[in-house]
Ligand SMILES: C[C@H]1O[C@@H](n2cnc3c(N)ncnc32)[C@H](O)[C@@H]1O
Ligand SMILES: Cc1ncc(COP(=O)(O)O)c(N)n1
Ligand code: MET
Ligand code: SF4
């Protein structure tokens with residue numbers, strides 16, 4: 001029987017949990033390194049006591065940058081099989097986390113299956129599911145109803161939940177006073193804003209925050225404090241609404257830690273490159289070192305169809321400056337639901353951003369795979385290069401599409417393969433290059 005409530009409770013009391021051991025191995029860090037940071041809250045290990053198939057991961061400073069894949073059944077696309085294929089792809093491609101954002105039909109059937117099969121951590125946004133789960137209109141839902149949805153997801157084994165508790169009356173006032181170009185683009189945030197304005201009540205997750213925390217503590221669910229006022233265009237970034245909410249999230253993080261509930265903070269959004277580093281520092285300062293989970297940031301607004309690129313650029317800068325967890329963005333963002341190919345491209349783009357940051361941060365072992373790739377390139381060992389690639393299938397397909405006439409090279413330089421030429425000279429061999437008319 002476990003003699004602690006949450007990973008944080010254990011860490012504060014000096015208990016090394018099996019999950020702390022697992023992540024210490026994965027991060028090449030001593031268990032004490034992880035335990036001390038889980039105790040302080042700068043590392044979270046989202047691991048619901050009911051998620052039996054989980055392979056635990058750490059999110060926070062001093063650990064590899066993790067990525068999350070969003071998927072889920074929705075009214076406009078109810079293809080369960082396709083969503084399950086996306087799950088398998090996410091797991092195979094090494095995503096550490098999957099958020100089930102289903103908001104249609106029997107969401108709990110899909111969610112239970114997902115939790116059963118997934119070694120990746122699972123996140124949800126209970127607010128999305130409230131209308132479907134309770135079978136009520138938004139306006140009829142009571143504060144206690146919202147808590148019931150949180151409890152249901154927690155019992156099923158969800159490891160972290162996005163809860164937009166920071167958009168309270170004060171943050172709404174700051175946002176309304178200043179005005180902004182894109183107003184609210186957070187789905188959960190907009191639903192809460194609507195509920196608050198139509199009922200006249202305070203944000204229920206803020207008003208009953210202690211009760212929310214009590215539920216989360218029982219199952220060791222990590223709270224991912226949602227950013228309802230994240231900027232939805234670069235012109236809204238770093239404004240009063242966003243920063244007021246961030247200040248609230250900092251207070252809420254400390255209240256969660258006081259109850260041993262692990263915390264992550266969600267962040268922007270759309271943001272120009274030059275503002276990203278300062279925003280990461282603000283989060284670490286105002287939220288007391290809590291892990292930062294960012295959606296992008298998308299560094300320009302004009303590339304629909306390519307927003308996996310706008311967000312990977314921002315994600316790389318953000319992660320180098322302190323973000324710990326990147327939510328992938330697919331080429332379908334702002335246009336439609338992602339299909340399987342969009343999911344693949346989104347995963348690869350955010351993996352690149354996360355890995356580039358790991359290298360820049362000098363994390364232990366971060367360069368090993370790059371060095372192995374360089375060695376395989378040096379040897380012109382194509383099978384090894386494919387195996388080491390983030391997307392091996394694409395690498396091999398491209399290579400074979402235009403095969404080289406000279407074996408061992410690729411068709412880019414063909415006979416003039418720089419690597420082969422240099423290898424041969426260094427091996428003491430002669431090289432011959434003939435013109436097309438030449439006789440060799
Ligand atoms: C908060 C983020 O969640 C994404 N999002 C919302 N619902 C889904 C879904 N069913 N599948 C994939 N992504 C989704 C949006 O694209 C947004 O970027
Ligand atoms: C990093 C991050 N931020 C936010 C959300 C929730 O989305 P929304 O706020 O639109 O409900 C998310 N899934 N990931
Ligand atoms: C909730 S769907 C819209 C999300 C939007 N692309 C954003 O930047 O947050
Ligand atoms: S992505 Fe589409 S549905 Fe979602 S907020 Fe933007 S316009 Fe609306």
Ligand SMILES: [Zn+2]
Pocket residue numbers: 185232270334
């Ligand atoms: Zn957007």
